Amino acid sequence: MNNKINTSFFVACQQCDALYDKPQLKQGQLAKCNRCGSTLIERKVDSIERSFNWSLAGLMLMLPAILLPIMGVTLAGQFHQASLFDCILVLIDRGFFMIALLVFLFAIAVPIVRLSGALYISYSFKFNKLKPSLLNFFRAYHHLDNWAMLNVFMLGIVVSMYKLIDDTELSVNLGLLAFIFWLICSTMSAVALDQDYIWGKLEKTFIKPEADNENS
Amino acid sequence: MKTAKQCGVALCPKCHKLNNATTGEIQCSRCHGHFYQRKRNSLQYTLAWNFAALIAFIPANLYPIMIVYQLGIGSEATILSGIGEFIDHGLYPIAVIIFTASIIVPLIKIIGLFVLVYKAHTGIRLKPDKHSKIYHILEFLGPWSMLDVFVVALMVTVVELGFVTSVAAGPAINYFTITVIFTMFAANSFDPRLLWDKKAE
Numbered sequence: 001m002n003n004k005i006n007t008s009f010f011v012a013c014q015q016c017d018a019l020y021d022k023p024q025l026k027q028g029q030l031a032k033c034n035r036c037g038s039t040l041i042e043r044k045v046d047s048i049e050r051s052f053n054w055s056l057a058g059l060m061l062m063l064p065a066i067l068l069p070i071m072g073v074t075l076a077g078q079f080h081q082a083s084l085f086d087c088i089l090v091l092i093d094r095g096f097f098m099i100a101l102l103v104f105l106f107a108i109a110v111p112i113v114r115l116s117g118a119l120y121i122s123y124s125f126k127f128n129k130l131k132p133s134l135l136n137f138f139r140a141y142h143h144l145d146n147w148a149m150l151n152v153f154m155l156g157i158v159v160s161m162y163k164l165i166d167d168t169e170l171s172v173n174l175g176l177l178a179f180i181f182w183l184i185c186s187t188m189s190a191v192a193l194d195q196d197y198i199w200g201k202l203e204k205t206f207i208k209p210e211a212d213n214e215n216s
Numbered sequence: 217m218k219t220a221k222q223c224g225v226a227l228c229p230k231c232h233k234l235n236n237a238t239t240g241e242i243q244c245s246r247c248h249g250h251f252y253q254r255k256r257n258s259l260q261y262t263l264a265w266n267f268a269a270l271i272a273f274i275p276a277n278l279y280p281i282m283i284v285y286q287l288g289i290g291s292e293a294t295i296l297s298g299i300g301e302f303i304d305h306g307l308y309p310i311a312v313i314i315f316t317a318s319i320i321v322p323l324i325k326i327i328g329l330f331v332l333v334y335k336a337h338t339g340i341r342l343k344p345d346k347h348s349k350i351y352h353i354l355e356f357l358g359p360w361s362m363l364d365v366f367v368v369a370l371m372v373t374v375v376e377l378g379f380v381t382s383v384a385a386g387p388a389i390n391y392f393t394i395t396v397i398f399t400m401f402a403a404n405s406f407d408p409r410l411l412w413d414k415k416a417e
Contacts, residue, residue, distance in 0.1 A: 007234035012220035012227040015348055016412040019220045035217060035412075036348050041232075071374060078377045087373040096385045099369045102393060106362065139230045139247040146400065149359045149366075155313075156366030162310045163367070164374065199231045203246050 011040055047194035052122035054192055058115045058185030065182035066108060068175030071161060075168045083175050084108065106149040111186050114148055117141045118189045121198065132206050138198060148190075150183045219412065226253040255407040259333050265402035266329050272394040273322060280386035282368050288379060292386060295319065295364065317363040318392070325361075325399045328354045329406060336410045344411040351408045358400045365393050 011022045013033040020040065023031045030042035044050075065084065072081030082090065084107065091100035121138060124130055157176065164170050220227055226237035228244040229251055235242055237253050244251065255261075280292035293301065295318050302311035328350060335342045371383045 007225055007236065010220075010225070010234055011232075012225070012234055014227060014229070014232060015352075015408050016344065017219040017221055017227070017409040018412075019218050019223055019225070036345060038352075073374050073377070075375075075377055076380050078380060080374065080376055082370075082373040082376075087369060090373045090376060091369060094372065094384065096369075096372065096389070098390050098393060099365060099372075099385060102362075102365060103369050106359075107366070135247050139249050142230050146358070146404070149362055152359050152362050153366050155360075156363050156370055159310055159313060159363065160367045160370040160374070162307065163371065166305065166307075168375075196232065199233065199246060203233070207246055 013038060013040055041196045042194070043197065044192060044194040047192055047197055048122050048125045050192035051118050051189050051194075052126050054185050054189035055115045055119040055122065058182060058189055059112075059119060061178055061182040061185055062112060062115070064178035065175065068178055069173040070157060070175040070179060071164075071173060072171040073164060073168045074171070081171070081173060084179070103153075106147060107153045110144055110148045111150050111182075114141070114144055115186050115189060117144075118193055122193070125198065125201070130202070130205050135202055135206060138202070142195075148186065150186060154180065154183055219409075219416070221253060221409075221413070226251070229255075254409060254413075255405060258405055258407040258410060259337055261405035262329055262333050262402050265398050265405060266326055266333075269322070269395045269398035269402060270326050272391045272398060273326070276388050276391035276395050277319075279388035279391065281364070281388040281392065282371065283384045283386055285382045285384065286380070290384075294386075294388065295392070314364065314367075317361050321357050321361045322395055322399060325354050325357060325403065329399075329402050332406060332411070336414055339414045339417070342411065342415055344415045347411050348408045351403075351406065351411075355403045358396075358403055361396045361399075362393075365389060365396070 009022055010019055012019050013036060015038040016033060016036040018033055018035045020031075020033075023041070025031060025041065025043040027043050028045045031040040032038065033040050067083055067085055069081040069083045069086070072079060088100050088104050088108075091097075091103065117137070118141075121134065121141070124134060157179070161170060161172075220234065221237070224237050225234045226242055227234055228247060228249060230249045231244060231247040233244055233246040235244055241250050241252060243249070277295055279294065281295050282298065283290045283292050299311050299315050302308075302314065332347060332351060335347055368385050368389055372385055375381055375383045
């Protein structure tokens with residue numbers, strides 16, 4: 001078997017390793033693997049514009065979503081309300097460091113880092129300020145793919161409201177609205193980002209074609 | 217159908233660039249990340265994380281997860297007894313959601329990964345198309361079992377009315393978190409391509 005292959009003309013499935021000729025796609029098209037059915041590559045519509053706008057909106061909503069109270073409880077004449085930030089302060093106060101750390105990481109830190117990352121990448125592409133450091137930056141961005149849990153936290157809010165609504169007077173605050181929009185924005189900014197396009201363009205700009213043959 | 221491995225190329229897991237494969241560590245020519253053609257010792261890692269998750273799952277169910285204080289008197293609830301309380305109160309949808317997220321999902325993940333590791337290792341009655349779909353479902357389910365942790369965190373924060381009512385988290389919450397995170401690590405270290413490799417042999 002001839003094992004010298006020009007790697008830029010082929011694409012392999014991430015899930016089952018099947019090798020295909022690289023398809024030429026138009027915006028909005030996607031190619032699927034014949035064998036296992038997972039997506040091979042996808043050209044997303046208007047990717048840079050969209051992810052820039054979504055992540056900018058997300059970052060603007062970040063402060064209200066974290067600082068405004070999400071819900072309040074009235075019981076026996078006493079009223080108490082809490083925001084996402086209070087949540088962490090209270091947990092630390094009462095000595096539940098592990099949950100405090102988890103809520104901070106998965107519901108605040110990771111989403112913020114991902115939003116700012118998406119904003120930085122789409123900003124650099126939008127205004128054509130490409131730097132070689134983007135290669136490392138975008139690789140690091142992928143490390144956090146699995147660890148944003150805003151959607152799970154949202155379901156957690158719904159469940160705990162359900163729990164509380166029975167024996168207390170529950171009030172919903174603006175923070176919940178901001179949190180929902182924040183969730184939508186951060187999901188959309190991650191969905192809109194077109195990885196294949198970004199990697200392709202970064203490669204064209206910074207990697208010389210000779211580098212390919214050096215290894216073989 | 218040829219796989220990339222048979223043709224001597226390897227796919228970078230981060231930027232999805234094809235590289236010429238060498239034995240051992242490969243440096244991606246595009247993103248300069250280091251990787252191996254297949255995740256290294258994938259089955260062993262998956263198995264190890266899985267056992268750890270299973271062990272942590274036992275105290276997670278035995279210890280109380282939430283303690284509710286009313287007028288100074290505390291009542292403890294484990295995951296299962298909490299679900300029982302919902303059923304007593306007639307809150308069936310929530311009981312189902314909590315039961316699914318905190319008992320069924322972690323168990324299905326652990327058992328499912330054991331089965332996948334077994335199949336990928338022995339190749340007995342292996343159907344790669346079906347089994348890789350199962351793997352995707354397991355991977356997707358991962359974060360959703362964090363639900364219970366977030367619910368307890370919110371309850372502790374919101375229901376804080378001094379002496380009248382307050383909620384504290386029990387020791388089980390830590391074990392439960394560990395279970396969830398370990399199952400996520402286990403799912404991450406499994407390489408679905410091994411299923412197809414085994415079938416091709």
